[in-house]
Amino acid sequence: MSAVYGGADQSDILEADPELIASKASETFEKDGPLLVVASGRDTISVASSVKRLAPDHVFTIQIQHPRSHLSRFDLVISPHHDYYLLTPEGKKQIPWFLRGWITPRQPPRRNVVLTLGALHQVDSDALRCAASAWHDELASLCKPLLVVNIGGPIRHCRYGADLAKQLTASLMNVISTCGSVRISFSRRTPKQVSEILVREFRNHPKVYIWDGQDPNPHMGHLAWADAFVITADSVSMLSEACSTGCTWKFAYFHKCLQERGMVRPFTGEENVSFFICIQRNRI
Known part of the structure; x- marks a missing residue:
């Protein structure tokens, strides 16, 4: 169960016991x-609501x-925000009315609801500064621009396997000449067939480093030092983190919002990464 209980010292509470x-x-x-x-998460809903019911005036x-x-x-x-996608005209066209109650809240946001564009995460300016310092020796000297490729894994409504790996490999081969590193x-969800294809194609390439999954995890260092990212569309969290520096209707809406804000773009394999980074820096 993913839950955090704070305020007074609750270190003697080993499990999420509402009473x-x-x-x-x-x-x-x-x-x-x-x-x-x-x-946070579905499994905590009953616990948190029970705590509120049992001590309504003593908890927030x-x-x-x-x-x-x-x-x-x-x-x-x-x-x-994409949890409310079906309340929009576009969302209503895509999902049959008899399915809407199963996959989206029935009510518009109440006054006690705060909507975010992406997922909550811990990546802020302080975290990035710390990560930049911690990973300086390993990442600062890499040839620029540095392209980081984060690969997640298929989920229920976003299936992929060797087909994605082959497409991604071909696209990376097309742009690698414009990258410095x-x-x-x-991730732990990445299918073996996906990782094996990419490892086989890139393990001996002089510009490419593939993390072996052993600690320490370079994820925060990558966020701090990368010039550009390629991220599989299955993870709202990874996209949200990268934007701090499409596989279902919800993800499609999330991606659409990011694209409209100029924060992400589809990876076509035809990009000039060096030129793209120059444009981004000039915009900043």
């Missing part, structure tokens, strides 16, 4: 004020990601 958390909140209320309960509950129903059970809901990272 125990509510009891602690009541005990410490006079001294410390309301207990802040932050919960924040639910990250839309709980799909019972918004009034939480003091604050932080939800990505390329670093490729796989």
